[in-house]
């Protein structure tokens with residue numbers, strides 16, 4: 001037998017075929033199919049308001065996903081909690097359709113006390129995992145909508161110092177649930193040296209707190225070129241970005257997306273000026289699929305395992321019942337019987353209560369009757385005694401003190417001797 005075949009199993013005969021069959025076309029089939037189905041990608045943006053989140057999203061996807069924001073008047077009423085808002089757009093490029101969803105978190109870091117700012121965000125990410133898990137458990141799971149957050153752009157204020165406690169708290173809470181991509185907002189407000197120093201400080205803080213940020217994968221690199229690309233992208237993290245949805249004219253007459261200053265123009269798409277291009281490469285051009293895969297295979301999978309384990313044996317047995325109709329029917333019958341018994345007991349109780357009420361009423365009217373009877377008896381007795389008294393007096397021959405009418409009548413009718 002051939003080496004590697006287990007005993008008892010029909011040996012596999014291996015042959016080398018040279019004829020053309022056509023399976024080399026498999027990648028193309030996969031490609032066509034996924035193009036037809038389209039892609040779903042959800043990215044979250046987190047950071048204090050005014051750090052340029054909306055502008056950057058618009059710049060990244062070259063759309064006006066976010067209309068320009070009106071600055072809040074100082075006395076305007078602000079909400080007191082972090083809100084979660086999503087906007088979806090279908091964008092198409094060379095026949096490839098992408099449903100892009102951006103989840104914004106207005107309010108994050110904007111309050112006097114931001115201790116719990118991360119909470120609604122974690123809850124939102126977990127609710128999306130929950131929804132996915134629920135869809136997976138359905139009988140029909142043909143049309144699963146993937147609303148999980150595949151990447152989270154975390155905007156760091158360009159202070160040039162270090163991460164703030166809120167930044168660290170947020171990343172510590174989120175790094176096991178989402179692909180974190182930290183970016184330095186409005187990098188045009190820092191000099192090149194300041195950016196370099198700030199990046200080093202941020203990376204040191206992140207390492208110190210054991211925070212895991214998304215890394216471009218370096219495994220199974222096909223060729224040196226891809227390897228170089230991955231390394232180059234990785235070397236720019238945290239990306240120092242500049243956003244702009246304006247087209248401006250450079251001193252040498254080119255029209256570019258950028259920001260115009262008295263001292264010159266910052267070009268968004270120029271790698272010499274900022275890391276915007278590398279960020280876009282990371283998020284869209286090169287690693288969108290990696291981000292989706294890592295979300296599914298690692299982040300979601302870990303969360304799912306933890307969730308099912310935390311539900312313990314109860315979860316396992318209920319899953320078992322779901323697939324075992326006999327057990328399920330038995331359980332339903334028991335439940336039904338319990339319900340009937342409960343209804344019966346309740347009816348009995350109501351009945352007894354009614355009987356007691358009726359009895360009490362009857363007893364009361366009986367007593368009332370007795371009392372009336374006694375009263376009437378007493379008054380009759382009194383009348384009888386009165387009459388007897390009168391009779392006795394008449395028999396004794398003592399004339400009654402006649403009343404006026406009676407006296408006359410007596411005189412006329414029965415004249416006494």
Ligand code: GDP
Nearest residue numbers: 049050051052053054055069186187241242243
């Ligand atoms: P959001 O509240 O985080 O969504 O911030 P917006 O995108 O609404 O931007 C707030 C302000 O910052 C706007 O006036 C933008 O024009 C400006 N802005 C956005 N991106 C940049 C940037 O990269 N550099 C500079 N200097 N300003 C920016």
